[in-house]
Amino acid sequence: MELLTRRESWNIGYEHALGETASWFFVQVRDHAKIYGRRCPKSGRVLVPPRSFSDQTLEPTTEWVEVGPGGRIETFTIVCEPFKTLPDPPYAFGYVLLDRADTALGGYFRGIDLSDPSKAAEKLKIGTRVVTRFAERRTGDVLDFWFELENVERATVGWQ
Amino acid sequence: MTNARVGIIGIGQSEFKARREDANYPELVREAVALALKNAGRELDDMEAVVYSLAPDALLGIGNAERLGVDAVGARNKRFMRINTGGATGLSSVAVAHSHVASGACDIVLAAGGDKVGESGDSQTILNKIWDPTYERQLPLGTITMLAMSAVRAMHKYGLTEEDMARVTVKNRANASLNPKAHLRKKVTIEDVFASRYIAWPIKLLDACPQSSGGCAVVLASERYIKENRLEAVWITGVAHCSESYFIGDRMGNNYVADHADAHALGESFERSYRMAGIKDPAKEVHVAELYAPFSNTEFHAVEAAGLAPIGKSMAMLREGQFHIGSRTAVNPSGGTLCTNAIAVSAMVRVAEAALQVWGRAGAHQQPGAKIAAASGNGGDHQFFGTMVIEA
Numbered sequence: 108m109e110l111l112t113r114r115e116s117w118n119i120g121y122e123h124a125l126g127e128t129a130s131w132f133f134v135q136v137r138d139h140a141k142i143y144g145r146r147c148p149k150s151g152r153v154l155v156p157p158r159s160f161s162d163q164t165l166e167p168t169t170e171w172v173e174v175g176p177g178g179r180i181e182t183f184t185i186v187c188e189p190f191k192t193l194p195d196p197p198y199a200f201g202y203v204l205l206d207r208a209d210t211a212l213g214g215y216f217r218g219i220d221l222s223d224p225s226k227a228a229e230k231l232k233i234g235t236r237v238v239t240r241f242a243e244r245r246t247g248d249v250l251d252f253w254f255e256l257e258n259v260e261r262a263t264v265g266w267q
Numbered sequence: 268m269t270n271a272r273v274g275i276i277g278i279g280q281s282e283f284k285a286r287r288e289d290a291n292y293p294e295l296v297r298e299a300v301a302l303a304l305k306n307a308g309r310e311l312d313d314m315e316a317v318v319y320s321l322a323p324d325a326l327l328g329i330g331n332a333e334r335l336g337v338d339a340v341g342a343r344n345k346r347f348m349r350i351n352t353g354g355a356t357g358l359s360s361v362a363v364a365h366s367h368v369a370s371g372a373c374d375i376v377l378a379a380g381g382d383k384v385g386e387s388g389d390s391q392t393i394l395n396k397i398w399d400p401t402y403e404r405q406l407p408l409g410t411i412t413m414l415a416m417s418a419v420r421a422m423h424k425y426g427l428t429e430e431d432m433a434r435v436t437v438k439n440r441a442n443a444s445l446n447p448k449a450h451l452r453k454k455v456t457i458e459d460v461f462a463s464r465y466i467a468w469p470i471k472l473l474d475a476c477p478q479s480s481g482g483c484a485v486v487l488a489s490e491r492y493i494k495e496n497r498l499e500a501v502w503i504t505g506v507a508h509c510s511e512s513y514f515i516g517d518r519m520g521n522n523y524v525a526d527h528a529d530a531h532a533l534g535e536s537f538e539r540s541y542r543m544a545g546i547k548d549p550a551k552e553v554h555v556a557e558l559y560a561p562f563s564n565t566e567f568h569a570v571e572a573a574g575l576a577p578i579g580k581s582m583a584m585l586r587e588g589q590f591h592i593g594s595r596t597a598v599n600p601s602g603g604t605l606c607t608n609a610i611a612v613s614a615m616v617r618v619a620e621a622a623l624q625v626w627g628r629a630g631a632h633q634q635p636g637a638k639i640a641a642a643s644g645n646g647g648d649h650q651f652f653g654t655m656v657i658e659a
Contacts, residue, residue: 110288115328123400152522156402162512163524181519182527184415185468190391193407200406201416204520211516213406224468233423249405 128159131171137247142239144208146170152209175205176239177257183216183231185224197221203237203254214239215253230256273368274493274500275657276375277307277486278619283450283479283607285385292332296339296381299482299612303379307486308498314486315373316346320360320380322353322611322646325393327383340379340484346372353397353646354559354604355508356380357483357615358653362506364487374492381482382611390478390610397648399513411475411562413515413648415467418564420519420528422469425579427564429469433460434585435563436473436605442592443602445631450479450607460563474563476608483612485619501622505544505656509536515648530565533643533652534572541574544656546639549574553656554637555597555624557617559645561604570598573641573654597634600624614644618655625659 125133128145135141144155145168152161153172160167183201186193199221202211217240221227236257245251279302281287287295304311317340319333329335333349340347346367352359357380364378384390391409398404406412421427437457443449455473463472493500511518511525511532518527525531537549546552556573560566570581575596576589584590590598599605601620604613621640623629629637638659645652 112288117325117328121400125401129401150522155516156514162514162517181516182416182419184412184419184470185465186412187465187468190395190409191389192392193395193409200412201419202516202519209521210514210523211520213403213408213516215406224465228419228468233419249402 126159128157132157133247136251137245140241140245141173142175142205142212142252143171144174146172153207154210155205155208155212172207174208178203178205178237178239178254180231180233180235180237181211182233185221185227187224197224199227199231201231205239214249216255217253218255218259271369272490273365273503274488274490275485275503275622276488276493276498276500277303277309278622279303279306279484280448280616280619281481282448283481283609285450285477285480287383287480292327292329292381292383293335293339295383295480295482296336296379299381299484300340300377300379303377303484303486309375309486311341313375314341314345314377316367316376317342318360318364318376318378319347319349320357320378320611320615321349322351322356322382323393323397325396326387326390326610328387336380340377352651352653354561354610355614355644355646355651355653357612358618358642358644358655359508359614361485361487361615361618361655362508362653364485365503365506368487368489375486375488377484377486378615379482379484380611380615382609383480384478384608384610385480388478411467411470414562414565415470416515417527417568417649418469420526421564421567424526424528425582427567427582429461430457431567431582431585432469432474432563433457435566436460438585438591439599439602439605442600442632443606446601449602450477451602470562470564476561476605479607479609481609481612483615483619485615501625502658503655504658505540505546507536507539507543508651508653509533509539510652511650513648513650527649528568529578530568530572530645530649530652533569533645533654536652536654537573537641537643540654540656544658546656549641550576550596553596553639553641555600555621555634556641557599557601557603557620558643559604559614559617560599561608563605566598566603566605569643573643592632592634600629600632600634614653617642617644618657621655621657625657
């Protein structure tokens with residue numbers, strides 16, 4: 108028999124409050140091109156991205172600590188497949204432990220030739236030093252900054 | 268712990284496919300419920316409570332679809348609740364049904380649900396929405412990228428290779444070819460896996476689960492009810508959950524509790540369920556394991572969390588022939604989540620398949636002589652874990 112379908116889509120808008128801690132963090136990113144973490148007074152750990160409380164000790168964090176702009180790659184992936192509403196591939200992103208931070212911050216890796224993902228993966232190995240770069244026009248968002256390999260001279264692949 | 272045992276007396280699984288144009292959502296759930304009741308030899312009226320297994324609404328595209336599903340499971344005038352722990356939902360639903368019986372509140376309980384992930388075919392866009400909109404959703408995280416990043420850490424820490432990953436796919440696809448309910452049933456070779464395109468490095472298309480549609484239902488009853496009605500049963504002897512905190516970036520860096528390479532909280536959950544079941548050495552005692560692993564690499568950390576291999580050693584054991592049907596512990600003899608992923612019920616299928624194994628009813632994918640089985644479910648951002656031990 109003939110079987111029918113009905114097309115439906117969800118497109119719902121939200122205006123999410125970021126709260127005091129994330130708002131202050133993004134204002135520093137936007138206005139000063141600086142990244143800060145929050146220190147947990149109990150463990151001494153600097154949490155990046157900053158949170159108003161530690162999910163390990165449940166203590167309120169008490170101190171802003173500037174972190175980066177240098178850091179090391181903790182993990183990454185290179186996306187090669189298009190997904191609806193997500194960016195066009197290829198793109199690389201992952202987590203970086205910024206200098207003076209204790210937890211890793213998510214962000215894009217840019218300036219690396221991604222045309223051969225396995226070759227690009229060699230460049231993004233865990234432990235590789237990176238530096239944070241900031242967009243000229245910043246809006247106060249995670250996408251205002253990204254990471255590039257620190258020692259660009261030694262990068263053997265071409266730039267995008 | 269209570270001494271009164273809780274048994275599984277009926278199992279229903281639909282055939283899993285990309286799409287089921289012949290059945291709408293409640294009809295698909297109804298199909299699994301009818302199969303489970305027939306298998307248990309019970310009527311819908313016998314069920315005292317229904318636990319409804321339903322993961323994020325948007326995968327299905329129906330908000331709070333338990334409102335629609337309540338009729339499919341015959342829950343009118345009964346205890347009814349929806350459970351959602353993401354990918355772990357199906358196992359969590361059976362765990363809640365277990366609690367209804369173990370507490371003495373009910374004698375016989377149905378856990379059921381279904382999913383039609385194939386109707387959007389867009390699960391990564393939907394699953395991107397499970398991430399925090401403040402710091403992380405923009406990146407854009409999804410479940411494939413999250414677990415690709417786990418693979419990258421396992422490569423660094425333990426020497427996991429893409430060939431190791433392919434070996435999981437080859438094993439599980441061969442197993443699924445023996446399982447008539449499985450979605451992806453075509454056998455593949457290591458070369459086939461390597462020839463498939465990268466989705467999120469190092470995960471290739473054949474390292475990834477499909478987006479499946481189908482339903483699953485399980486009937487649980489008290490030992491007293493089972494004996495009074497002279498029913499056949501297998502027994503849930505261990506059940507536990509454990510959760511991980513939210514931020515992936517906290518599972519790396521300095522002085523972390525859990526490494527994102529591993530499934531730390533899954534290991535804790537398994538320890539709890541083994542302790543309850545009195546299992547001291549799972550590698551020797553567990554004959555078969557149905558472990559939630561939607562991407563090939565994640566089967567390794569699941570095997571290790573289940574205590575079936577030392578941390579970082581499961582790749583070598585698979586290379587040496589372990590974890591196949593007929594080896595000491597068969598892992599995912601059904602083909603697992605890698606071959607069938609109807610997200611709302613995937614972890615219930617793990618329980619159902621584990622039960623079929625110790626019952627000796629798994630057919631062509633039976634692990635010979637299986638008497639003790641382990642099952643697991645993973646949900647959230649590698650975050651919510653549930654485990655069970657099921658015994659003949």
